[in-house]
Amino acid sequence: MKFTIFKNTVLLFVIVLISCGNIKKVEHRRQKTEGEILHFVQNDNLPVEGANQTEIYLPLLQGKRVGIVANQTSVIFKKEIATSLSAPRNDRYTHLVDSLLTLNIAIKKVFAPEHGFRGKADAGEHVEDGYDTKTNLPIVSLHGKNRKPTQEQLEDLDIVVFDIQDVGVRFYTYISTLHNVMEACAEANIPVLIFDRPNPNGHYIDGPTLKMENQSFLGMHPIPLVHGMTIGEYAQMINGEKWLAHELQCDIAIIPLKNYNHHTPYSLPIRPSPNLPNDQSIKLYPSLGLFEGTNVNAGRGTEFQFQRYGAPFLNSETMHFTYTPVANFGAKYPKHQNELCYGEDLRSEDIDGEMTLKWIIKAYQNSTDKSKFFNIDNFTKHAGTDQLQKQIESGMSEADIKTTWKDNLEVFKKTRKKYLLYD
Template sequence: MMQLKFIQLKNTVLLFVLILLSCGNFSNTKSEKLAKQNDGEILRQAQNDTNNKMVKKIIVGANQTEKYLPLLKGKRVGIVGNLTSVIFKNPEQTSYTHLVDSLLALNIDVIKVLSPEHGFRGASDAGELVESGKDTKTGLPIVSLYGKNKKATIENLKDLDIMIFDIQDVGVRFYTYISTLHYMMESCAEANIPLLILDRPNPNGHYVDGPTLEIENKSFLGMHLIPLVHGLTIGEFAKMLNGEKWLENKAQCNITIIPVENYTHNTFYHVPIRPSPNLPNDQAIKLYPSLGLFEGTDINAGRGTEFQFQRYGAPFLNPEIMTFTYIPESNFGAKIPKHKDVLCYGEDLSNETIHGEMTLKWIIKAYQNATDKSKVFNTANFTKHAGTAKLQQQIEAGLSEKDIKATWQKDLEAFRKIRSNYLLYP
């Protein structure tokens, strides 16, 4: 229809110009020039109109209530969620209500909340134990999935008919929400209850990169033999867990996924709510796959500042090279940051451009410019984050980023082939 209107409009303008020509109101040169200008302007306007109509707003799984409310009616419902588990009230995703509050208002029988790392309302530090208790707003019981037990027990689930999983992920192996997903799928399989996954975009879902986990380094920071950046949404990852039979005893969880509408893996997605206390904005999320490796070192990655994962520094980095300085202080999400109240030398990356890759250049530079290299790596913790002991060895041996990345390629290509079997989005 747009194309037909455009042709009609274009023909009308050209006819008008020809009529003017025939009446002798313009010289041939001027009239030809005007016709070309009008023709080009119409073409540009038609293309703009088409592009505007083609750009559709992303609709996350939680917002598609018409698809999943019928699955919840008359059921006793549990929710694995955190501060990002929301239903947006406007297309710009600037106004929202929490999924738990929304479902209760819709008379869905929500029985309990199961809370991952950082807590249900998102107030806990990274790595800080999350206590079970009650949600002060709703009075619902909260079961911690990041305390003594990271896996829900049969007892936790015995009074439920269905479980919902709705968390904004950022697509990095050591970001622990996919480990929580793994355990929840195991628990649901054991309890024989279905798991409803309300999918959300992966802001780092447009690429696959990084070293692949080796089985001997398996931990809650990495439970699967996947690259550091896996390029999957939560829904796609759940399909992989079932499809590759990675759950304990090769169990199969009964999952239903509400996919994101109008999303592809190449679609830029602005994360409207910080997915955890120390990922405050899109820049931090983009840099997290690279700067997250500093979590396994004695180098601060911006915790204790307002620029978490947008800078790095330590007192033992060469101040003649690392001229940017800052002092980490106790703040929201980092009660005791590394080098608290101590001047750190490093780099500011808040305006750094990075797209479609993780990079080692900053951790290599930090190591090379450490005045005491023995202070850099916390070996066991770094290996858990990297998924392999080889990366530390390669950095210490002075290998370039290009040479190190070359050693990943065979595993990355193998994973991409596996990944392709589970994609929900182009």
Template structure:
């Protein structure tokens, strides 16, 4: 209230000044020999002065209001990994395993340092690194088999959780006192880092090893949308009955896994979450490091929940270009309707993209704005403009991504987006009630 009153005080003072000037000018006119001319000049100058005063007042009001911002926007978001004072005492004297990838960093004045390097410099005894899909350094293709090995920089042994094992074996955890989990997620059910989280929690619960989870913001954490997975469609692309966009951070999701008894034999994993500071689910957050090879920027992350469904079709979603998940196309889409063209080629993160070296017809979406929802309009449009609909769906894979076999049938039957999304609402509302119990942030 005090800040808001400042512009009003300034306006009042300047109006009083204007009144004094007018009074002086009236006296000057009264005793002037050039009464008529003076009246005209005073009138002209008074109008000009009044306009200038109004401009000045408006300028001051704008300057003052520029400083009135929500409190959470005035403070820097501090990720869990940066809060060393909260977790280094918990790691002291322990043999530590770390689940990490290229996003597992501590930010500093020089940019950032990888978490593993930082902890080693602090004297933390790291015995083993566990790597998710795309590998420890984040260079493997989506779905690509990742082998065990050694990190060239630290010579630490790396156990792949996206190769012959998706879940750590008991021998992988032997000798460990505690496991740290620190991976940047994007809040989409078929983005497999939350499946890795489940598997690691389950393995740690079975071995009676506690976990520390370093939380990070969810760039799609401001909304919940999409079909809810049906348990019969459970896979590594979706392990739990949640909507496609769940609106939770890794830390919140870990609490839900425990709280909803989703681990085998109703086991509970002992977890400690190091929460993000100065963060709410409505805080805008731009990822400084791509979370996987084919999510290069904020736009791709924003469109990923919608365009990710193309992974279960024969449509290319920008892989093999520099605009992954910002365009889509295929050789068999109607070239009259789909006038945008591009040719996917092998590149970083996509060694064998769909329709490699073939001219694809589709849409360029890099300038689309889609905030707070996922959409089916592009999947529906692509299907409707497919010249050979028998080539469109990879049914088993599409069902895994959608979490339900109904969505494909709804699209084939010609239901509108609004009609389809209406069928999601019951599941979304039920999930929101469950989600509420595990939220760490507003």
């Protein structure tokens, strides 16, 4: 299939197509045309998100019927973001949907992932279709009665834009939504335009690799728990590895990041979901996210989500930190609601560039009733393999467990390299 929307346009030179795969060549062409058609944020030290490069993609949307996969992170940053991060939020960015409507782009509907369009729903919560109160646009939930757009929902569209901030962890479901959108659009012969954003955990690869018999919405592909790719790079992998049904390939184009490589520090200015409030929670998420498959609370129901863990059945003689989860924003029914939990506070923990098993191993070893610890099916879906639970239960050390991941990680790194857009 051809991505005919880009046919006969000079802007092809600044779009990374799935068939391209040679970012150096594209960047060379961009240097020739940048002074003529591109106007980026002036601070060359900051990454420039795909959504901010309006001069590139607006001509591709004009006159088209547009659907947008978006949430609260789908924003265009104002130039002041380079110098005034302390400014009020509304002065720092505008939502992509609001901006495109102002620019007379014909948005027909918004597709909302887990947590909803405004990002307020609990993890895993069923989200209904509806209308956005601000724009009156139809909102189609992709975390409700269907997680993949139906052909009927796509039939009035010419193109779909995908713009969601990811955090680079396999069980963070936005990459599953990406897969489903690409598959539905491939079936409908509708192109997908992807606005790339930095991956705050994009500088390393770690964790067990998913075995396909454990495939679920928490993990659809045979990748490590931390994959080290941006949304745009990951979309290329989905196509290139032929992971869509019937080995379909979706016509995609990517608006790549500027001033970015995989070692560029990036602090998310908007929480990507209700329970990832800050940089520390995002760094700890690959490690503490495994607690989601256990009966241990990982800070939901507090103001320090994914920065602590605890449970009533952890040993109070060895686990001296205590807290009590209560219903709050993003956690209507947290684990062990209104119960005193014993655990650890990790707000000051220095961790970057790795996921660790030390906390889940410690919690298991300090469980006064190990039969309560694992939610077996859910833990396997999060880990991607049933082997990890068996290894923890058998008393294997973290170092020995990580050794069993090594071969699969090396295979993945070679595959990943084919789809990278950035160093």
